[in-house]
Amino acid sequence: MNKNNFSKSIIISFLIIILINCTGKPILSELANSRINVILKGTYESNNPYSWNTDSYVDDAYSSATITGLTNVIPGNAIPLVDQKYYIDIAEIRISKQNEITDTTILEDYWHYFARERQVLCSETAALYEKQLDSCDTNNGVEKINEFFNEGFSYPAVDLESGKYQHLAIYVRKMITYPSKSYNSDGSFYDDIVAAFDNKRINGYDISSRYQWAAADDTAEDTPRLFPLQRTDLSLEIPETDKNYVLEIRVFLKNLMMKHLFEYTEIDTGEIKYLSFLGPSDHKANHQFNDATNKGKLGGNILIAARAYVPDETGSIRIINDTGADGSVMFYYAVMPSGETFDSSAEIPYAATNGGNNIINNLPEGDYDIYKTCDKSRNADDITSSTDGFPETASLSCATVSVQAGVESQVDLGTCDCQ
Amino acid sequence: MKKIKIIIISLCVLINTSIIMAEEISEEQIKQQVGIWFGPVTPLPGTEISDFLDTYLGGGGFYRIALPSNELMTELGVSYSYYTSDTTAALASTPLYAALAYKLPFNLPVEFHAKAGVCANILKVYPEKKYNTLPAFLGALEMSFPAGKWVNIGLRSDYYFVYEKYLDPPGDAVNYKMINGHFFNLGLMVNINLNR
Incomplete structure (x- = not known):
């Protein structure tokens, strides 16, 4: 073959390649269509959460002898729901198949940056000085915070590679609660606390720094508990499927709110003051209001759980013949994948529903251990007569149920009391 | 799908005819070039795909032969472009192309x-x-100048329209949005004249 014919044959062969394989499934359009639906919930329950309690819990610090001995009584009343406001700013959510970041970890390789759109949630868009919280307003933040505290809101995200993920982290920029007040050393009212949110000033207290470090954490190098709010022990299986799937992330905040009190020294004047604010209860470790080391450390009291499922491939469990509340104010039906351990005082379960509802839904096929978890005590405070919103008291596994897609499995709990 | 194949086949026939019907000339007279390019690649700003991908780098190579004439050459090429994003989404694109290059x-x-x-x-x-x-x-434009007898240095800009909307959405997908691809490459180019 001379050079000329060789050139012609290359050209013709090349053009034949072009005709090959012009069928199949869309590729570019995969970029424009996410199969994942990340649902972020602020509840212990995965379905049918309790409605809000009418009042917050109150920390035992308010009944402390030192506080009650002041000239003026610092009000220790619960904060009614109608007076509560919440402002949450989330930078992003990341996920990883690994579970440990070391000094040599390359973060770009470690993390899957799948949900990078900032979300601003707020109870109301009005700020001080007649300003508006613009980002919250344009992001439908009021609507989203209502969804967050009920059935969850859809967090913008792109698809994930299939496989098992262990580390999930929510980067909470700010978490502000209202009301918050400060008091003088004699107990008299000093001022309302003001915080910055969405580049505006609002009444409220940024609790994020308080929940960053846990009591008894020795140094600032210990793992932060809110930025990010994370878990490294997940077994999150992202399915290899062409169907839409849900990544449900739950942050237990609703019905966990407690009125806390801290003593602090004002930097400018050196005066003793008291700070009163609303935040998740100190169910994990009791904080003393005037403990020089731990008073500001509430980290670890905000817990998260995450799971993935394909809605078309789930079943449900109906609980029948249960004995009910078992003496607790609030109780839940919870499930864990069969065989997995569940420490009800330190984690929130795989899925749960409120005790007044007896169906747990959206469960992938498999066997599940059923628990009942109850808020019967305030363990951290060593008070058994009161509650803190966290259902640390659980039944042992009441039963094991097999779930099939599209089927409602029934389980007769019989006697299954929180111990 | 049928339309696409008809269009492609027509273009193939056109190119092949031009090659086969080209005036018989001795192989020494046929001008041939090989070249490489390297530069930024980007989804075309303002198009749907630019919402999901960012600018990154690409490169490629090509072979050009003066068929059917020195003014209308046939070019074959391959390139590789990798588009990232600020999320986990990314796209690797390897176009194999056959084109007619007209010397303005x-x-x-x-x-x-x-x-x-x-x-x-x-x-x-x-x-x-x-x-x-x-x-x-x-569709592409290229500018080059000779740097000696054997080497040309230039700048090339390529626009690719990737047609996907003719495909059916996945069977079980609801509200699936179909998009096409629009990509733009800009590359520094070096090519070598195989004969002169």
């Missing part, structure tokens, strides 16, 4: 070529790691 009749020391061609674009999307080959169409 400017009496300047710099040569200008306008090109049009067809492609088989091998695409792999991340993180799903799915791949497919899609038909694509190429």
Whole structure:
């Protein structure tokens, strides 16, 4: 073959390649269509959460002898729901198949940056000085915070590679609660606390720094508990499927709110003051209001759980013949994948529903251990007569149920009391 | 699908006819070039795909032969472009193209070529790691000047239209949005004259 014919044959062969394989499934359009639906919930329950309690819990610090001995009584009343406001700013959510970041970890390789759109949630868009919280307003933040505290809101995200993920982290920029007040050393009212949110000033207290470090954490190098709010022990299986799937992330905040009190020294004047604010209860470790080391450390009291499922491939469990509340104010039906351990005082379960509802839904096929978890005590405070919103008291596994897609499995709990 | 194949076949026939019907000339007279290019690649701003991908880098190589004539050359090429994003989404694109390059009749020391061609674009999307080959169409402009007898240095800009909307959405997908691809490459180019 001379050079000329060789050139012609290359050209013709090349053009034949072009005709090959012009069928199949869309590729570019995969970029424009996410199969994942990340649902972020602020509840212990995965379905049918309790409605809000009418009042917050109150920390035992308010009944402390030192506080009650002041000239003026610092009000220790619960904060009614109608007076509560919440402002949450989330930078992003990341996920990883690994579970440990070391000094040599390359973060770009470690993390899957799948949900990078900032979300601003707020109870109301009005700020001080007649300003508006613009980002919250344009992001439908009021609507989203209502969804967050009920059935969850859809967090913008792109698809994930299939496989098992262990580390999930929510980067909470700010978490502000209202009301918050400060008091003088004699107990008299000093001022309302003001915080910055969405580049505006609002009444409220940024609790994020308080929940960053846990009591008894020795140094600032210990793992932060809110930025990010994370878990490294997940077994999150992202399915290899062409169907839409849900990544449900739950942050237990609703019905966990407690009125806390801290003593602090004002930097400018050196005066003793008291700070009163609303935040998740100190169910994990009791904080003393005037403990020089731990008073500001509430980290670890905000817990998260995450799971993935394909809605078309789930079943449900109906609980029948249960004995009910078992003496607790609030109780839940919870499930864990069969065989997995569940420490009800330190984690929130795989899925749960409120005790007044007896169906747990959206469960992938498999066997599940059923628990009942109850808020019967305030363990951290060593008070058994009161509650803190966290259902640390659980039944042992009441039963094991097999779930099939599209089927409602029934389980007769019989006697299954929180111990 | 049928329309696409008809268009591609027509273009193939056109190119092949031009090659076969070209005036018989001795092989020594046929001008041939090989070249490489390297530069930024980007989804075309303002198009749907630019919402999901960012600018990154690409490069490629080509072979050009003066068939059917010195003014209308046939060019074959392959390139590789990788588009990232600020999320886990990414796209690897490998277009194999055949194009006719027309030398614009400017009496300047710099040569200008306008090109049009067809492609088989091998695409792999991340993180799903799915791949497919899609038909694509190429429009390009090239400017080059001689740097000695054997080497030309130049700048090329390629536009690729990757056609995907003819495909059916996945069977079980609800409200699935179909998009096409629009990509733009800008590259520094070096090519070597195989004969002179």
